[in-house]
Amino acid sequence: MRAVLCKAYGSIDDLVVEEVGSAPLEAGQVRLKVAACGVNFPDVLITQGKYQFKPEPPFSPGGEVAGTVVEVASDVTEFAVGDPVIATTTWGGFAEEIVTTPDRLLRRPQTMDEVTAAGFAITYGTSYHALVQRAAIQPGETLLVLGASGGVGVAAIQIAKALGAKVIAAASTAEKLAVAQAQGADEVVNYAEEGFRDRLKEITVGRGVDVVYDPVGGDLLQPSLRSMAWNGRYLVVGFASGEIPQVPANLTLLKGCAVVGVFWGQFRRNEPDVDAANxxxxxxxxxxxxxxxxxxxxxxxxKARDALAALSARSVTGKLVLKV
Ligand SMILES: NC(=O)c1ccc[n+]([C@@H]2O[C@H](COP(=O)([O-])OP(=O)(O)OC[C@H]3O[C@@H](n4cnc5c(N)ncnc54)[C@H](OP(=O)(O)O)[C@@H]3O)[C@@H](O)[C@H]2O)c1
Incomplete structure (x- = not known):
């Protein structure tokens, strides 16, 4: 089978596509034929050796796939050959097949095509968990989404609108804001320009935002935290800017707000039933x-390298998917 391989931690430019042997199937495992694979920021990080998981090279990046079960170990009863599935794999997905375990599989609904399904689980799973379990967002509340045209940002906009919230989308260019608006955002703010906080004050008529969804980090934390309403929840989702910001503890006191961490991967390991309901x-x-x-x-x-390069260059809106 063909696979994208990271042979040593380093640059995404060093990834190669090669023919490799199929992994043997062990007890408790299933083999999937991969139809499509979602491309995510962690695929860049894991290739550079900067992600929280560090697989031994050579390995394939690729944390989520859509495909079909083609082989099951004799002790696996939950899935059968021919089942259409989505798998969240952390790595290994940029390949024609992958061996994984049933706890990493979701049944793919008939209403969802393979390309859509390949880019669905991580972004929508994360944003739903963040907004529902971590923020307990309520209809009528105001949500500020940073990095709003990116993968998790778009999912957050759509889910929040479906849950009845008002959404302010924030991004760095007019084109990205147009994408966010097309996804249902009620208001848009460009944080690369002057007056980010003033615009938020104006939109919320001085009240502030109830929930901040932050997958970007860096310099955006302070102005966003200062723009929160009383009883607000600040969701720490990621650091796409490359910079982990410090939280001034006095601001949480003054705002009467909570800073809430979101770690979807760990949540689904700790609370699989809640994740399944999500x-x-x-x-x-x-x-x-x-x-x-x-x-x-x-x-x-x-062209996996090109997809990862586009993601690194901050030029992508929505999701990129590899067709395998
Ligand atoms: N906590 C969790 O469980 C969880 C789950 C999934 C993902 N994440 C994290 O969430 C973050 C975003 O993931 P994503 O899939 O939405 O990524 P994405 O599609 O690349 O979007 C990230 C957004 O961040 C902004 N950004 C600011 N500085 C950037 C930079 N230097 N390089 C790239 N983007 C930059 C960009 O928007 P602007 O240009 O508009 O600023 C971009 O649209 C990542 O750090 C990822 O690891 C966390």
Whole structure:
């Protein structure tokens, strides 16, 4: 089978596509034929050796795939050959097949095509968990989404609108804000320009925002935290800017707000039943047309490097998906 390989930690430019042997199937495992694989920021980080998981090279990046079960170990009863599935794999997905375990699989609904499904689990799983379990967002509350045209940002906009919140989308260019508005954002703010806080004050009529969804970090934390309403929740989702900001503790006191960490991967290991209920709700919202994943571009497996380069260059909106 063909696979994208990281042979040593370093640059995404050093990734190669090679023919490799199939991994043997052990007890408790299933083999999937991969149809498509979502491209995510952690795929860049894991290649550079900067992610929280550090697999031994050579390995393939690729944390989420859509595919079909083609082989099951004799002790696996939950899935059968031919089942259409989504798998969250952390790595290994940029390949024609992958061996994984049933706890990493979701049944792919018939209403969802393979490309959409490949880019769905991480972004929508994260944003739903963040907004529902971590922020307990309520209808009518105001949500500020940073990095709003990116993968998790788009999912956050759509889910929050489906849950009845008012959404302010924030991003760095007019083009990205147009994308966020097309996803349902009520208001948009460009944080690369002057007056970010003033605009938020104006939009919320001085009240501030109830929830901040922050996958970017860096310099955006302070002005966003200062723009919170009383009883607000600041969701720490990621650090796409490359900079982990410090939280001034006095601001949380003055605002009467909470700073809340979001770690979807650990949440689903700790609370698999809640995660399963989240995906049931998400698949229902998708079937009802209330959330519509935005796959802005697809690439063939051979062009995985180009997809990761586009993500690193901050030029992507929505999701990129590799067609395998
Ligand atoms: N906590 C969790 O469980 C969890 C789950 C999934 C993802 N994440 C994290 O969330 C973050 C965003 O993921 P994503 O898939 O939405 O990524 P993405 O599609 O690349 O979007 C990230 C956004 O961050 C902004 N950004 C600011 N500085 C950037 C830089 N130097 N390079 C790239 N982007 C930059 C960009 O928007 P502007 O240009 O508009 O600023 C971009 O749209 C990542 O750090 C990821 O690891 C966390």
């Amino acid at each position: 995906f049931k709700a998400l698949f229902d919202l998708h079937a009802a047309g209330k959330i519509k994943p935005l796959v802005s571009e697809t690439y063939p497996l051979e």
